[in-house]
Amino acid sequence: MIGKKKRVGIVDLILLSGIGVAAAWLVYQANQQAQYQWNWQVIPQYLLRFDELSGKWVPGLILEGVLVTLRLSFWATLLALIIGTVMGLFRTGCSRYRRMIGSGYVGVIRNIPVLVWIFIFYYFIGDRLLPALAISRITNTESAALSWVLRSLLAEPAQLPIFISGVVALAVYEGAYITEIIRAGIQSIDNGQWEASSGLGFTRAQQLRHIIFPQALRRIMPPLAGQFISTIKDSSIVSVISIQELTFQGMELMAATFLTFEIWITILALYFVLCLACSLLVERFELTLKKEARPL
Amino acid sequence: MKAVKQLTDRVLMAVLVVCLAAVPGVVSAGSQESVVEQVLKRGVLRVGMSTFVPWAMKDKTGKLIGFEIDVATRLAEDMGVRVEFIPTKWSGIIPALLTGKFDVIIGGMGILPSRNLKVNFSNPYDFTGMSLVANRTKAAGMTGVEAFNQPGVVIAARLGSTAVTAAKRYMPQAEIRMFDDEAQAYQEVINGRVHAVVGSAPTPSFQSLKYPDRLFLPIEGTFTREPIGFAVRKGDVDTLNFFNNWIGYVEAEGWLKERKTYWFETNDWESQIQ
Numbered sequence: 321m322i323g324k325k326k327r328v329g330i331v332d333l334i335l336l337s338g339i340g341v342a343a344a345w346l347v348y349q350a351n352q353q354a355q356y357q358w359n360w361q362v363i364p365q366y367l368l369r370f371d372e373l374s375g376k377w378v379p380g381l382i383l384e385g386v387l388v389t390l391r392l393s394f395w396a397t398l399l400a401l402i403i404g405t406v407m408g409l410f411r412t413g414c415s416r417y418r419r420m421i422g423s424g425y426v427g428v429i430r431n432i433p434v435l436v437w438i439f440i441f442y443y444f445i446g447d448r449l450l451p452a453l454a455i456s457r458i459t460n461t462e463s464a465a466l467s468w469v470l471r472s473l474l475a476e477p478a479q480l481p482i483f484i485s486g487v488v489a490l491a492v493y494e495g496a497y498i499t500e501i502i503r504a505g506i507q508s509i510d511n512g513q514w515e516a517s518s519g520l521g522f523t524r525a526q527q528l529r530h531i532i533f534p535q536a537l538r539r540i541m542p543p544l545a546g547q548f549i550s551t552i553k554d555s556s557i558v559s560v561i562s563i564q565e566l567t568f569q570g571m572e573l574m575a576a577t578f579l580t581f582e583i584w585i586t587i588l589a590l591y592f593v594l595c596l597a598c599s600l601l602v603e604r605f606e607l608t609l610k611k612e613a614r615p616l
Numbered sequence: 617m618k619a620v621k622q623l624t625d626r627v628l629m630a631v632l633v634v635c636l637a638a639v640p641g642v643v644s645a646g647s648q649e650s651v652v653e654q655v656l657k658r659g660v661l662r663v664g665m666s667t668f669v670p671w672a673m674k675d676k677t678g679k680l681i682g683f684e685i686d687v688a689t690r691l692a693e694d695m696g697v698r699v700e701f702i703p704t705k706w707s708g709i710i711p712a713l714l715t716g717k718f719d720v721i722i723g724g725m726g727i728l729p730s731r732n733l734k735v736n737f738s739n740p741y742d743f744t745g746m747s748l749v750a751n752r753t754k755a756a757g758m759t760g761v762e763a764f765n766q767p768g769v770v771i772a773a774r775l776g777s778t779a780v781t782a783a784k785r786y787m788p789q790a791e792i793r794m795f796d797d798e799a800q801a802y803q804e805v806i807n808g809r810v811h812a813v814v815g816s817a818p819t820p821s822f823q824s825l826k827y828p829d830r831l832f833l834p835i836e837g838t839f840t841r842e843p844i845g846f847a848v849r850k851g852d853v854d855t856l857n858f859f860n861n862w863i864g865y866v867e868a869e870g871w872l873k874e875r876k877t878y879w880f881e882t883n884d885w886e887s888q889i890q
Contacts, residue, residue, distance in 0.1 A: 357827070362890045365676055381678045417625055439708075443715050478662075478700050482717070562704040562712070572703060574799040575666075576673035576889055578823070581803075 363582050366573060382583075385569030386590055391474065392487060392565055393552045399491035400551065404498025411503045414524070422499065429496035434557055438489045442561040446485035479564065486558040494551050501547060505540035506532060538609055545602035549595045556591070566590060650854035651719050652695075661692040661699050662718035666706040668798065669819055670879045671724035675888040683879040687741065688722040690871070691862060707776040707796060710734055713847060720859070721847040724816065726778035728842075736852065737845035738859040741872060745838025746782040749820035749831050750812035751805050758811070759834045761786050770810040772801040779814040782840045787814075806830055818880050 366380040379387065411422035429437070467477055475483035509532050517531040559568035570587040574580050655661045665672045665684055672682040680701050692699035702718045713721050713735060724744065727737045750758060758764060764771065769790040773779040774797065783792050793810060795801045802823050805813045808830075813820065817838050824831040846859050866872050879885065 359890075369676065371677070380676075381674060384678065415625065443711055478702070560705060560708070562702070562708070564703065568703075571797055572667045572674060575797045576669060578669075578799045578802060578826075580799050 358582065359579055360582055362577070362579065363586055366583075367586075381569050381573055382566070382586060382590070385564060385566035386594070388475065388483075388563065388565040388569075389552070389555055389594070392483070392490070392558065392563065393555045395474070395487045396490040396494060396555065397548050397551050399487065400494035400498050400547075403491060403495030404502055407495065407499040408502025408506065409528075411499060412506045422503075426496045426499050429493055430500075434493050434554060435560065437493055438486070438558055438561060441489035441492075442482075442485050446481075446488065482561060482563055486555075486561060486563045490551065490555060490558060494547060494554065497547050497550075498544065501540055501543045502536075504543075505536035508539055509535050541602070541606050541609060545599070545606070548602065549598050552595055552598060553591065650852050651848060652855045652858050655695065655697055655719055659697050661688070661695060661697050661720070662702055663688045663692075663699060664702050664704050664709055664713055664718040664721045665723035666704055666709060668706075668724050668816070669822075670885065672701075673889060676890070681885065681888060683742075683875055684722050684724055686875045686879075687872070690866065691722070691859075694862060705796065706774065709776075710847070714849060716849075719848070720855075724844055725847050726842040727845045728778060728781060731847070734850075735847040736850050736856055737847055738856060739863050740843030740845050741863040741867070742844040742876065744816045744842050744844055746779055746814055746840040746842070747817040747820040747838045748812050748814055748833070748835050749802075749805060749824050750834045751808045751810070752830055752832055754808045755811040755834065761835060761839050763834065764812055765789050769812075772804045772810040772813045773815065774798045774801055777816075778840075778842055779816065783814045786839060822883070 366382045368377055368383060369380045370376075371378045407422045407425055410418040411426070413419060413422075470477060470480065474480060506528075513531055513535070514527060517527040522530065555565060556567040559565060559571065562568060564572075566587055570583050574583050577583075649657075665680075665688070667673050668682075668684075670682050671684045672680060675681050680703075685701070688701070689699050702712075704712050704717070706723075709721055709723065709725075710731070712718065721735075724742075725731070725737075726744065727740060731737075748761065748764070750764075755764075755769075765787040767789050769787070770793055771783050771787055771790045772793045772795060773783050775794040780792060780794060783790070790811075793801075793804070795804070798815060798819065801810075801813045801815065802819075804810045806823075806827055812834065813823075821833060824833050846863075848855050848859070863872075
C-alpha cells in the first residue's frame with residue numbers, strides 16, 4: 321500500500337488553518353470562562369526531580385505513575401494473551417465441554433462493566449485467593465536481590481498484593497475480548513484449509529500450528545493491537561482500587577496541590593504518548609509480518 | 617490422543633472444584649489474634665489514609681507529610697514498628713479496612729454514628745469543623761449558613777465525607793453535588809458552577825486566601841464540631857485500648873496540640889508541596 325506522495329494543496333492549507341483557529345478559539349473561550357490561574361511551572365518537578373540526597377535525577381510522582389502503568393499494562397496484556405489464546409482455542413475446539421467453558425467465560429465477563437468487575441474482584445475474590453498464593457510471605461523476604469527484582473518488575477513489596485489483584489482483574493477482563501479476537505481469526509480461515517491439511521495426514525494440533533494459525537495471525541494482529549492499546553487505557557480504571565498508577569498519582573497530586581487542569585492535561589498527554597508509541601510499534605510489526613508473508 | 621484429552625479435561629475440572637472449595641476455607645481462616653499482636657509480630661503498622669490537605673498529602677519528593685502522617689509515624693515509633701501508608705480512595709476506605717487491606721484508618725475520619733455501626737473508633741484525638749467557602753458572583757450577598765439553605769442553591773462536597781452529612785443536615789433544601797476529590801469540588805466553586813463548597817477547616821479559608829477575587833467566606837470559623845478518631849475493625853478490645861491510651865498519652869504530653877498548630881494554623885509547610 322505504498323501510494324504516490326501527495327502534495328499539500330491549497331484546500332488542505334485552508335482546512336488546516338480553519339481547524340487551528342477553531343481550536344485556538346476553544347482554548348481561549350475555556351480560559352476566559354474558567355478564569356483559571358494557570359501554574360505550569362510547578363509541573364516539571366513532578367515528572368523529574370533532582371534528588372539532593374543521592375545526587376541523581378529521579379522520577380517524580382507522575383513519572384512513577386507512568387512506570388506503574390507500564391508494568392501493570394505489560395503483565396495484564398501478557399496474562400490476557402495467555403488466557404485469551406487458551407480460551408479462544410477452547411471456543412473453536414471439538415470438545416463440547418471446552419467450548420462451554422470458553423463461551424461461559426466470555427459470556428460472564430463481557431456482560432459486566434469493567435469498573436464493577438474490578439471492585440468485586442478486589443474486595444471479594446482477590447482477597448481470598450492471594451493469601452492462598454502466600455504472596456505476603458514472599459514480600460516479607462529479607463533477600464535484597466529478590467526484593468530489587470520484585471520492585472523493578474512488579475511493584476513495591478507493600479503494594480504487591482493490590483498490584484497483583486489489579487493485574488489479574490484487568491487480564492481476566494481483557495482476556496474475554498482477546499478470546500473473541502482469536503476465535504474470529506481462527507474461524508475466518510476457510511474450512512477447505514482444515515480439510516486439505518487433514519487430508520495430508522496432519523493431526524488437529526499440527527493443522528492448527530502449521531496451517532491455520534499462521535494464516536489467522538495476520539487477521540488477528542490488527543484487532544489484537546487495538547486491544548493492547550485498550551488495556552493501557554483501561555488500566556486507568558484500577559486507580560479506584562488505589563493502585564498507584566498514572567491516574568491515581570495524578571488525582572492524589574490534584575488533591576494536594578489543587579492544580580486540577582494542569583495535572584489532567586499532563587496525564588492526558590502522557591497516556592497519548594504511551595498509546596501512540598504502542599500503536600506505532602504494532603504497525604511496524606504488522607509491516608514485517610506482511611513482508612515475511614509475501615514470498616509465500 | 618483421546619486419553620490425553622480426557623485427562624486434561626478431568627484435571628481442569630478438578631482444579632475448578634478445588635478452587636471453589638477453597639474459597640470458604642480461606643474465608644474462615646482469619647486469625648483470632650488482635651491487630652496490635654499482629655502488627656508487633658509483623659513489625660509493620662499498615663495505615664490507611666487518603667489525601668486531604670493538610671491532614672495527609674504528598675510533598676514534591678513523593679514523601680507523605682501532614683498532621684495524620686505525623687500522628688501515625690509517632691504511633692508506630694512508640695510501638696517499635698515500621699509504618700507503612702496505604703493511600704486509598706476516600707469513598708472505598710471503610711470496605712478496604714473491613715477486608716483487611718490495612719490495620720487502621722488514620723485519616724482525619726470524623727466519628728459518625730452511622731460509620732460507628734460498621735467500624736470501631738478510638739477516643740477522639742482531634743476535633744475539626746465544617747466551613748463554607750462561596751463564589752463571589754454566584755453567591756453575592758449570601759452570609760450565614762441559613763442563606764444557603766434554599767432551593768436552587770448548589771453545594772459541592774467530597775463524596776463520602778462528613779462534609780456531605782453536614783451539608784444535608786444544615787442545608788437540606790440545597791442541591792448537593794458530590795465529587796471524588798476535594799480539588800474538583802473547589803474547582804467547581806472557583807469556576808462559579810456551584811454556589812459554595814462545604815469542607816473541613818482550614819482548607820476553605822486557605823482557598824479563599826488563594827483566590828480572593830473569586831471566593832469569600834460567608835461564615836466566620838466553622839458551623840459544626842466533629843470528633844476525629846482512628847478507625848479499626850470491630851470487636852478488637854486489645855487494639856482499641858492501646859490506641860485510646862496512646863492518644864491520652866500524647867495528648868497529656870502536649871505533642872498533639874503542638875503538631876495541630878503547626879499544620880492547621882501556620883502554612884510553613886506550603887513550600888514543601890509546590
